Amino acid sequence: METDDELILRCGANPEAFRELVRRYQGKIYGFLVNMAGHNAVDDLFQEMWLRVFKTGARYEPRGKASSWLFQIARNVAINHLTRHGRVAGQVTEEIPEVVSDPAPEPPETMETGELKTRVKTALAKLPFDQREVFLLREMGGLSFKDIAEELDIPLGTALSRMNYALKKLRTLLGSEYA
Amino acid sequence: MPDNHLETLLLYAAGELTPGKAAEFETHLASCEECRIGLQTAQKAHEWAKIAEEEPSPELFAAVLSRSEKHRTRTIFGKNPFRWGIAMTTAAALAVALLILRPARQESYRETTLPMPRPPELENKVQPPENAQETENLNRTGRKNEIQIPHVVTFEYPRPFRHVRRTDSIDIPRISRSYRLNLMRPSLQRAGFQPEGIAGKQPFKSRAFIRPSDQKAPGNDS
Numbered sequence: 001m002e003t004d005d006e007l008i009l010r011c012g013a014n015p016e017a018f019r020e021l022v023r024r025y026q027g028k029i030y031g032f033l034v035n036m037a038g039h040n041a042v043d044d045l046f047q048e049m050w051l052r053v054f055k056t057g058a059r060y061e062p063r064g065k066a067s068s069w070l071f072q073i074a075r076n077v078a079i080n081h082l083t084r085h086g087r088v089a090g091q092v093t094e095e096i097p098e099v100v101s102d103p104a105p106e107p108p109e110t111m112e113t114g115e116l117k118t119r120v121k122t123a124l125a126k127l128p129f130d131q132r133e134v135f136l137l138r139e140m141g142g143l144s145f146k147d148i149a150e151e152l153d154i155p156l157g158t159a160l161s162r163m164n165y166a167l168k169k170l171r172t173l174l175g176s177e178y179a
Numbered sequence: 180m181p182d183n184h185l186e187t188l189l190l191y192a193a194g195e196l197t198p199g200k201a202a203e204f205e206t207h208l209a210s211c212e213e214c215r216i217g218l219q220t221a222q223k224a225h226e227w228a229k230i231a232e233e234e235p236s237p238e239l240f241a242a243v244l245s246r247s248e249k250h251r252t253r254t255i256f257g258k259n260p261f262r263w264g265i266a267m268t269t270a271a272a273l274a275v276a277l278l279i280l281r282p283a284r285q286e287s288y289r290e291t292t293l294p295m296p297r298p299p300e301l302e303n304k305v306q307p308p309e310n311a312q313e314t315e316n317l318n319r320t321g322r323k324n325e326i327q328i329p330h331v332v333t334f335e336y337p338r339p340f341r342h343v344r345r346t347d348s349i350d351i352p353r354i355s356r357s358y359r360l361n362l363m364r365p366s367l368q369r370a371g372f373q374p375e376g377i378a379g380k381q382p383f384k385s386r387a388f389i390r391p392s393d394q395k396a397p398g399n400d401s
Contacts, residue, residue, distance in 0.1 A: 018247055026240060031232035046235060047243050054247040120230045139228030144195055160186040167220045170227060 004066030011057040018057075022050055025067070029074050032140045035124050035132065036078040049077045064147060071141030072151055075133070123173035131166035134159055188214055192221035 002010075002017070004024065011018035026046075033045045052073050060069060124132060133152070137143045143151065149159040184207070190196045191204050208214050 012251075015244070015248060015251075019244055022240065022243055027232045027234045030235045030239075031228075034233055035231055043235075043239055043242075046239060047246055050243045051246055051250060054250060117230050120227050124227075124231055135224065136228070138193070139224050140232065145190065145193060146195070157186060160189050163189055164185045164217075167217075167224055170224070171220050174227070 005060070005062035008053070008057045008060045008066055008069070009062075012054055013058070018054060021053070025070055028067075028140050029070065032071060032074050032136050033078055035121070035136055035140075036075070037081050041081055045074075045077050045081055049074045052077065065142060067142045068144075068147050071137055071143060074141075075137065075151070119174060123170050126173060127166050127169055131162045131169070134162040135166040135170075138163060184211070184214055185217065188217050189221055192218055192224075 002020070004021070007017045007021040007024075011021050029049060030042065030046055033042045033049065037045055053070065056073075124135070127135065130152075134148055137148050137151070138145065145156055145159050145163070149156045152159065187196065187200070187204050191201055196204065208218065
C-alpha cells in the first residue's frame with residue numbers, strides 16, 4: 001500500500017492516487033473544517049482545500065508527517081475564509097461556528113453516541129478560536145506541538161498553554177461522565 | 180500544578196518527550212493526583228476529536244474528484260478545451276497550405292552540362308592521333324575522338340511560388356530541369372536555338388538558350 005507521501009506526490013498526475021488520498025483523510029479534514037469554519041461554507045472549503053492539494057502535491061517535500069501538511073493547507077483555507085468574512089481578527093476572535101446536529105432521526109441504540117457527538121461538537125464550538133485551533137491541529141491533524149507553534153507562529157509554550165486551557169474547558173463542558 | 184508540569188504532561192501524552200524525560204515524568208505521575216487527572220483528560224482528547232470527525236457526503240466526495248479532474252484538463256488543454264482542437268486544426272491547415280504552395284528549390288546557379296553537338300567546322304575533319312588509344316579509335320571508327328567543348332548552361336530558377344517558367348514562349352512543365360532540357364533539346368535545336376557556348380567560346384553563365392537572331396556565327400568571336 002502506498003504511503004501518504006507517495007500519494008501526495010502522485011496525486012497531481014494520477015487520479016487514483018488523488019482519490020485514495022481524499023478517501024483516507026476526508027473524515028478528519030471535513031471535521032476539522034466544520035469545527036474551524038462552521039457548516040455553511042464547509043463544502044466549498046473542503047473542495048478548495050483538496051484542489052490546493054491537487055495543485056501543489058507535486059511540489060510537496062516529505063520532511064514531516066503528511067497529515068501535518070494536509071492540515072496546514074486546511075487551516076490556511078479556513079483562516080482565509082474567516083478573514084474574508086471578517087470573522088477572524090488576529091486569530092483571537094471567539095466566533096463560534098454553528099453546531100448542526102444530524103437531521104436524520106437516530107435509532108435508539110445509537111442515541112447515546114449521537115448525543116455524545118453533539119455535546120462534543122457543541123463544547124468544541126464554545127472554545128475560543130485560538131484554543132480550538134490548537135486542539136484540532138493537535139488531536140485531529142496529529143501535528144506535533146512544535147509544528148503547531150511553527151505553523152501559528154507562536155512560542156511552543158503558548159501552544160501548550162492554549163491546549164491546556166482547551167482541555168480544561170472541554171472537561172468542564174462535557175462533564176465528568178464524558179471525561 | 181506548575182506550568183512546566185502542564186507542558187510536560189501534554190508533551191508526554193503526545194509522545195513528544197525524550198525517553199529520559201518521559202521516565203522522569205512517570206515517576207512524578209505516581210505522586211501527583213492532579214497530573215494524573217490532567218493526563219487522563221489529554222488522553223481523552225483524542226477520543227473527543229475522533230467523535231468530532233465528520234464524513235462528507237458522497238456527492239461532495241464526487242465533486243472534489245470532478246473539480247480536480249476539470250483542473251487537470253485545464254492544465255493540459257488550457258481553460259477552453261476546444262482551443263486545443265482549434266489550434267490543432269489550424270496547424271494542420273497551415274501545414275497543408277505550405278505543402279501545396281511550397282517555394283521552389285533555390286538553385287539559381289545550378290549548372291547543367293549538355294552533350295554538345297559536333298560543330299560544323301569540325302565535321303569530317305580528322306586530326307592526327309596523338310597517342311595509341313586515339314590511333315586505335317581512329318582506325319576503328321575513322322574519326323578521331325569526339326571533341327568535347329566544355330559548355331555550361333545556367334538556368335535562372337523561378338522565384339518562389341512560380342512553378343511555370345516561360346522561356347521564349349515555350350512552356351516548361353514542372354519537371355526536373357535536366358530532364359526538361361533533354362526533352363526540349365531536339366525541338367529547340369530544330370527551331371534554331373542553340374545552347375550557348377556552342378561555338379567554342381568560353382562558357383559563361385546566362386540563360387540556357389539564346390534566340391536564333393542573337394546567335395553569332397560559329398567561330399566568329401568578335
